[in-house]
Amino acid sequence: MNSFKNSIGKLNKVFDNKSRLGIMSMLMVNSAINFNELKELLQSTDGNLASHIKTLEEKGYISVSKGFIGRKTNTTYSITKAGEKAFREHLDALETMIKQIS
Amino acid sequence: MNRKQGLDSIEDIRNMMERSSRFISLSGWSGVSAGIFALFGAWFAGKTIKSVEAIEHIVKQLAIIGTLTFVGALLSAFAFTWMRSRKTGVPIWGRAARQLLVSLAVPMFAGGSFILYLLWNRQIALVAPGCLTIYGIALFCGSRQTFEEIRYLAYSEMILGLCSLFYTGYGLYFWAAGFGLLHIIYGVIMWIRHEKPA
Numbered sequence A: 001m002n003s004f005k006n007s008i009g010k011l012n013k014v015f016d017n018k019s020r021l022g023i024m025s026m027l028m029v030n031s032a033i034n035f036n037e038l039k040e041l042l043q044s045t046d047g048n049l050a051s052h053i054k055t056l057e058e059k060g061y062i063s064v065s066k067g068f069i070g071r072k073t074n075t076t077y078s079i080t081k082a083g084e085k086a087f088r089e090h091l092d093a094l095e096t097m098i099k100q101i102s
Numbered sequence B: 001m002n003r004k005q006g007l008d009s010i011e012d013i014r015n016m017m018e019r020s021s022r023f024i025s026l027s028g029w030s031g032v033s034a035g036i037f038a039l040f041g042a043w044f045a046g047k048t049i050k051s052v053e054a055i056e057h058i059v060k061q062l063a064i065i066g067t068l069t070f071v072g073a074l075l076s077a078f079a080f081t082w083m084r085s086r087k088t089g090v091p092i093w094g095r096a097a098r099q100l101l102v103s104l105a106v107p108m109f110a111g112g113s114f115i116l117y118l119l120w121n122r123q124i125a126l127v128a129p130g131c132l133t134i135y136g137i138a139l140f141c142g143s144r145q146t147f148e149e150i151r152y153l154a155y156s157e158m159i160l161g162l163c164s165l166f167y168t169g170y171g172l173y174f175w176a177a178g179f180g181l182l183h184i185i186y187g188v189i190m191w192i193r194h195e196k197p198a
Helices: A002-010 A018-029 A035-042 A046-058 A081-101 B003-021 B028-051 B055-088 B095-120 B124-145 B149-164 B171-195
Strands: A062-069 A072-079
Touching: A002 A081, A018 A035, A018 A046, A018 A062, A018 A072, A018 A081, A018 B003, A035 A046, A035 A072, A035 B003, A035 B095, A046 A062, A072 A081, A081 B003, B003 B095, B028 B055, B028 B171, B055 B095, B095 B124, B124 B149, B124 B171, B149 B171
Parallel strands: none
Antiparallel strands: A062 A072
């Protein structure tokens, strides 16, 4: 029972939210995704997505790079080393938790 | 967090990874319909080769049949995939679709130009092996962005294309097998694995 509590403790609170978990999942398998693509894939609003991105950025889990396509700004997001580590640990914790309950 | 929430979480992660990196609207029926068009095309081409004497006419007619078959197969394949996309609610045009299109279009364009050159110079014997091998390469390039069955279809097309090099004169049969039968077989497999109502 003790180890069960430990594995729950390792679950990352930042990834409790479905949108943030979604952003991290997508960035794990794509090297860079821009704002509109994220919005489309999550079926989210501008404001909502921006606030989740900000949280992940502040945590140091994703990095932002601003570029241009023609004259339009194109902001792309990538996962950082720390983000990848945090995500993997979250997955491991999920796995342990599920194994222990079943 | 309980077990159910944990499993839901994992399901969400898997979903998002797939949605963002793979084109998952591709329908098995698209393969079947493209295969049927290919079989009809091959049948017409066979009749043309038997009935027309002058090689100039054959090349011209084959080019017309080839174009019509390609357009028909593409449109019908698109229609089934579009219907699946409507049914599953996954937008057809997105990041994965764009990447898949580029991966397929680049080798297909280069390969297609190569085949046209062969036709132009009456290298008819190399047309079927060329079509199959190039199509296999294009599918292999695109297979990362969609279902994994496509990779096996790609291997099959390439093997068939290379084998057909050794059977000059049977090109059309190999062509019909590669673009007709293989499409239908893989279409059915994909339908069973991804679409069949449980």
